[in-house]
Every structure is written in structure tokens, then in C-alpha cells.
Amino acid sequence: MSIRVTDRGPESPIKLMVVIGSVRPGRIGLSVALWVHEHITDRGGFEIDFVDLAELNLPMVDEYRLPKTQQYARRHTAAWSARVAQADAFLFVSPEINSSFSPALKNALDFLFHEWGRKPVGLVSYGGRGGGALGTAALRPVLSELQLIAVSTPVDIPQASTQVEDGFFLPEEQQNVRLDALLDELGALAPALRSVRESALVAG
Numbered sequence: 113m114s115i116r117v118t119d120r121g122p123e124s125p126i127k128l129m130v131v132i133g134s135v136r137p138g139r140i141g142l143s144v145a146l147w148v149h150e151h152i153t154d155r156g157g158f159e160i161d162f163v164d165l166a167e168l169n170l171p172m173v174d175e176y177r178l179p180k181t182q183q184y185a186r187r188h189t190a191a192w193s194a195r196v197a198q199a200d201a202f203l204f205v206s207p208e209i210n211s212s213f214s215p216a217l218k219n220a221l222d223f224l225f226h227e228w229g230r231k232p233v234g235l236v237s238y239g240g241r242g243g244g245a246l247g248t249a250a251l252r253p254v255l256s257e258l259q260l261i262a263v264s265t266p267v268d269i270p271q272a273s274t275q276v277e278d279g280f281f282l283p284e285e286q287q288n289v290r291l292d293a294l295l296d297e298l299g300a301l302a303p304a305l306r307s308v309r310e311s312a313l314v315a316g
């Protein structure tokens with residue numbers, strides 16, 4: 113599934129890529145991500161590119177050269193590169209898996225390098241008893257390596273399946289508050305980092 117929503121505010125909207133990390137049949141990740149999507153759409157100010165990794169269906173990294181070279185042999189890599197390059201900010205919705213984060217998300221991250229750099233990212237991590245915090249913690253060094261700037265307010269959701277009814281994720285008030293705080297940070301950082309990237313381009 114691919115949904116593009118344009119919700120233009122008074123200023124140029126921030127192009128926010130929302131990525132669903134789970135590709136598992138029966139996943140609750142889609143319900144959690146749809147809550148995130150609806151929340152952002154109601155709030156406005158972001159142009160959303162909704163990426164379902166199950167639909168994107170990237171193979172395991174199959175490039176000959178390192179991502180830093182940006183010499184892509186595969187059409188799927190070039191398409192993924194173009195899509196990620198146009199984003200100003202990211203929001204990853206990932207399950208906690210064995211005290212880490214979604215392996216499909218790790219693979220999608222590993223395909224590219226420069227396309228991620230100097231852009232802010234917010235994290236929504238959910239799980240069972242672990243509650244998502246270890247998934248977030250495992251993701252942070254990967255983000256750092258890719259020069260993605262993680263916002264300070266993650267949304268961690270323990271026992272997330274207990275909040276899903278008829279395919280809908282039913283957020284607690286505190287989760288809406290934290291998601292708003294995360295989006296506030298993304299909204300503040302994205303334009304600033306866009307300027308930083310543009311200055312770097314001018315400086316050559």
C-alpha cells in the first residue's frame with residue numbers, strides 16, 4: 113500500500129516519510145502506522161509518504177558497491193534512493209524483535225547512505241513485554257552511523273497488541289501526547305536541517 117497525503121500549511125510542508133518496519137503477515141504494525149498516519153493528517157503541516165516495507169519488497173541488500181558510492185546496479189535500489197532522497201524527515205514504526213528492531217527496516221536502511229544523512233527521524237517502537245525501548249536503543253547507533261538525527265522523544269508502546277481492536281490501534285492519551293511531542297521536534301528540526309544540507313551543497 114502506498115498513500116501520499118498532501119496537507120499544505122501556510123509554509124512549505126515538511127516531506128515526512130513514515131515507514132512500517134514489520135513485514136509479517138498478521139502484523140499489528142499496519143494498525144499502529146495507520147494511527148500515526150491519521151494523527152499526522154489531522155494535525156497538518158506534513159506531506160506524508162507512507163512506505164510499507166512489505167509492499168516495497170526489497171530483497172536483502174544485493175548491490176555490488178558500497179552505498180556511499182551511490183553506484184546502484186539494481187533498479188529497486190535506484191527507486192528507493194530517489195524516494196528517500198526527496199524526504200525531509202522520517203518516522204519509523206518498528207516492532208521490538210529479540211531486543212532489537214525490525215530486520216526489514218535494517219535492510220532498507222542498509223541499502224543507502226547519503227540519502228538518509230542530516231535528516232531528522234522519530235521513532236515509534238512497540239512490542240510485547242519489552243515494550244519497544246530496547247528496539248529504540250538498538251536503532252540509535254545505526255541512525256548515528258547513517259547521520260540520521262533521532263529526535264529525543266520516542267513513542268514506546270508495551271503490549272501493543274492489547275490496544276488493537278478490529279484492526280484499529282486505540283491509543284492512550286499519553287501516547288497521543290508523546291506522538292505530538294515527537295512531531296513538534298520533527299517539525300522544528302526538519303527545516304533547520306534542510307538549510308544545513310542546502311548550505312553544504314552550495315559550499316560544495
Ligand SMILES: Cc1cc2nc3c(=O)[nH]c(=O)nc-3n(C[C@H](O)[C@H](O)[C@H](O)COP(=O)(O)O)c2cc1C
Nearest residue numbers: 134139140141207208209210211239240241242243
Ligand atoms: C521473533 C520475535 C521476537 C520478539 N522479541 C520481542 C522482544 O524482544 N521484546 C518485545 O517486547 N517483544 C518481542 N516480540 C513481540 C513483538 O514485538 C510483537 O509481537 C509485535 O506485535 C510484532 O510486530 P508486528 O505484529 O507488527 O509484526 C517478538 C516477536 C517475535 C515474532
